[in-house]
Amino acid sequence: EAGVTQFPSHSVIEKGQTVTLRCDPISGHDNLYWYRRVMGKEIKFLLHFVKESKQDESGMPNNRFLAERTGGTYSTLKVQPAELEDSGVYFCASSQESDGLNTEAFFGQGTRLTVV
């Protein structure tokens, strides 16, 4: 079975441009999460979807970030316009419906975004 896949693996864009990151969760996983790691820092929570609904978006840095999950399958994270401080690795994770403390979240390989 395919794991969580993210596209692209790397993206280099200029400040002010728009970038869209995509995440395909494991089939059947209702929970989808976005996380971000800025260089050398901890991985930080951005938001959580349950199916197509945003359950918690308290980690989204500002309104330049827009996440969607139409149809409850794949998700996109758009940054518009991108700023230098948006550079980092964006991780997507998914988990099954019975989400509890010990439910494992499966992570993708991440998208490395560099804004120049």
Add this chain to the structure above:
Amino acid sequence: AQKITQTQPGMFVQEKEAVTLDCTYDTSDPSYGLFWYKQPSSGEMIFLIYQGSYDQQNATEGRYSLNFQKARKSANLVISASQLGDSAMYFCAMREGWNFNKFYFGSGTKLNVKP
């Protein structure tokens, strides 16, 4: 305040020796879960081991064990008999019972296993 603290940015260990990666956490929730993830150079995050706050015994998974000291709020990862393939970034993470949708991660420890 930082929820998860990993104080070792980088560690070296000789192949076949054991190594301990430190992790301390901060929470007032009596119900929480602690995780360790491995991130090799390929980028994916691989789940290694889980410890629940009410678990009486330390978690073990093969060569991985978690040294859980609740009073000290520490959850150190012990890797026994290190292998070259263990070279990777290691992240400690926590979920709290009141909002278990969120993982809180540390900044990671880069482990290098020397032949």
